Amino acid sequence: MKQRKGIGFIVLLTLLALLASPCPASAVPPDFSGGVADEYNYQEMVFLSGQPLEFVGTIKVSEKAKADTSTATYNFTLTPKDSTITGKLTRKVSYLTTYDRQTNIGQTLSSTKVSNYSESVTISGDKYDLKDFQFSKSDAIDNRPASDYYNGNIQGRKTFTINKTQGTAVVDFNGGDVGFTNFWGNTETQIIDYNFNVQRTIPAAKGKTTGTDASWQGSAKVTVSDSLNKSLQYSDNQASLSSFTGSYTRVTREDMSSQYSYDLPVMNEKIPDDTERNQSDSALSLEKVPKVEKMIIPKFRDVGGHWAESSINQLYSLGVFEGSQQFFAPDASMTRLEFIRALVKACDIRANQSVTQKTSTASKKASALVSPFSDVPGTDPDYQYVKAAVDKGLASGESDYYFGADSALTRAQAVTMIIKALGFEDRAPTPGYSMSFADDDDIPDWARDSIYVAQANGLISGDDGRRINPNQDMTRAEASTMLVRFLNFLQSDLQKDYRENILLYS
């Protein structure tokens, strides 16, 4: 009994440790102040005194999630980076997020409110106490097979008292966030505008009757991004006398960047100078230590020197391709089933999870699985991939009762599956358009939108003759290259679009 209690205690401690991890598991900027964090440090700009001051210190983040709610609590302890300035910032704030999952249309609506707060800032002898915090945030999340995309709006107001009776500092803020999350990475970028309205009177000095008005207004804009990204890197074997020449490593990097621009008064001994403004900008950046995971060693005999060797080996390392370790047959035709299996495995761990869950359920209820497809019966081990693909709308059978598992994969089919996995098919123009491909007339109606979106996003391009060859069968090498390009899109193109293309241009 005692032993059980001990185990229970250890489990409880472990759970508490997990819940109070120093940083959030997903890449989301902590709080809504534009600060950046790594595993140990936290940095933020503070404008309450009218001067832009960098505060540094630590942050503790705890997250709790239930079925339709989650709570994030941030606990900050900071001091000014400039040691000549005396000050301290303590802030503890909890946000409660409620999710409304519209599973029928694959969307989730979330709304976030502040559930608990306390904040106290001391700068050069002045104390700012948070008396009221109003906050509202709402996001629309589009849950697509390979990735979730979201954007939201943020509104809030913080009201501080200054030295209890000397006045108030009201910080209004509004903005939005945009982000994505998938197996290969996630990025959230927030753009928030702050308006400062400080009404303050500095008490009269001894011998004087009236105090000094030290009121000021100002504004600041912060663009902050937290980004996590996984990539595959090849490293060769340093030893020559080995059974393999090299292997892939999956590297997970996470970093946060923020850019502040501000328009503040020039402060002279806490009194704003009405004739001059302090208009400038600053940037903060912290990155975590990369995490590395070794992958399966590829040993194909027939891909050495092939133009698609790197793509094939990457996919094999990821466990995307099954079968013989000896021969890949890069120039043989890729079948529909092989491609779907690779796509489901490579792009979307959630699909795999659902597959795994279904597999475990399936092991218990094997007889309950009934396939509508005569060529992929429910007892076929590959049926789980076909089912996942069909359930998620990535593919459909050649007819309602025949999947066409062994049919050769055409380029149009592959592109359509990839674009549907990304959930981008609705980004195509309204019907009735043509593209500049020489063989535009050969594009099947069902593939037209996907091919448009794929070429507009740089996933595919025409050949030297401006032909897209939609009905051409794909070789296993060509399909591998397309899958790797797709993974690169999930890894880096999305990150660049959601981070660099916002931060560097805004």
Next chain:
Amino acid sequence: MLKRIGILIIILTMLCPGALQAAQDDPLAQGFIEGYLNKVTTPDPKAAGDYGSLSIETYGGAIYDFAVTQDSTFSIDNTPVKLQDLHKGMEVYGKLEGSSILTLEGYSTAKTGYIQPGSRVVVGTIQKIDSDQLQVQQDNGMGASYYTTPATPISRSGQAINLDGLYVGDRVKLYFDEIDNNTVSRIEVQGASILVKDVYKGSLSMVDTAGLHCTLSGVQVLKDCLWQSYQPTWRVDYNSDLPVFMAGQKISLYNLKYYKGRDVYLVTKSVMGKECIDRMVIKSQYEAAYSAQINDINWGSNACKLNNNKNVSFNDGSIIIQDGRLQDKGVLSVGTDAYFVTDSLGSQRLASLVYIFNVGVNNSSVGQSSVYSGRLSDIFEDSFWLRSEYQLQDNSWQSCDKQEVYYDNDTSIFDMVSGKVITPAEFVGGDYTVDSDSDRAEENDLNDWYAYVYTMGDRAACIGVYKDKDTLSEERISTGTVRSLKKDDTAGWEATLQNSCDWSGVNDQWMPKNADLTLGIGQALIIRNNKIITAQSLKSGDRLYIVRNDFYAKVVLVK
């Protein structure tokens, strides 16, 4: 008998032409139907073999019901759909098989090929700016020409700029409203992160491919055309798409670790709060450096001849910097003044770095700006005349004809004597021009003032007025990058510039200075984005084009 029956049928047919027409219009007979969808009945999930049904009203008004089979296919505007996507009232065309629908196409799209305005985006680097045309190269190497209109909004870091505020080498995001039209509806330009922060040289000592860092030893930084000691060792970030070249060959990042111990040249930028390598060139031979002007270019062999009679070749890997931006080799031209760092072996020289000095009043060929100097006369409500006028042409003052210059409420006017901005009303009502024969002028010793005028066409965007005539022949044109600012108790605001050059009229060439240049800027007409700014508004890293008289800057254009 048969003959009689036949005649009877003919007579009946002639008597009832509608019956024949009805037979001809019967969709079941025709095998197709056109009209309006009247009703869609989705299948009953409990009823096996029920695939639903459709009711269609022909254009003639007749209503027909059709069964849906498991082989029926549906589409709307050529897009395959399911039965439940069809809606009552939709115009349709269906092919029939008996009383069943074989295929049914609905028509719905009001505007074909429509995209959400601004939803088509192209990101790339400006290769050429010509009138209303931008040549932009995307990261995948594809290039195209795009067109602007006077209504195309352009912003850099969220601040509105004009087309003449763009530079070759700028990174842009172009937004389009239509799928097949290259007229840009909106342009966003990358902000300060596009600018080269510094150029370094050092020995590559470590490469962290997971963390994307490399470490250099014996690091030197290029300042004032001299390699100056920077740090003994230095770790710097790079991106996974960093281009690395050696002897003109592109080196894969994976192989970078094999070049440890080699000297490398780095260009860095400040990106998202950290300094990051943007281009790396590995030195393969021996370094030779020259400040020189290009006299001739052979594009066939990618080589140029300098005015010091040295031949230098270049390639896609050469680091070429102009206007603070990394550039394509296409910016090189005859007359380019630059600092060349070459990878040399005897007479063979390959440019590792070309740091171009050339700076002008305008950023590109679309600029219409000029700087004039002269004596003010006849100030009217919206215009004034400059006498004894000089125009800054090719970096030196050239006399020109007296001309009328227009100003407006948006013109910034700066009194360079008092150091204050004045309003147009104060400009027209002040003593900036006088009748020298008048008693008042004689009694108060008043004379016409002088002005530096920054114009866009014949409109004055910024005017700096001053009392005593400047000797323009003593003035020099300089360029440089602000390293620091300080306010001196006696001299006022001073700016210290690095990487500065003076224009030599004799040599017709920019001459680099090998030391920092410090200038008094407190009384100068300082212009950024066509507006006057204060001296303290300058920032470290600002690139300046300066008209100066020895220590004192007169006109400063922030590039």
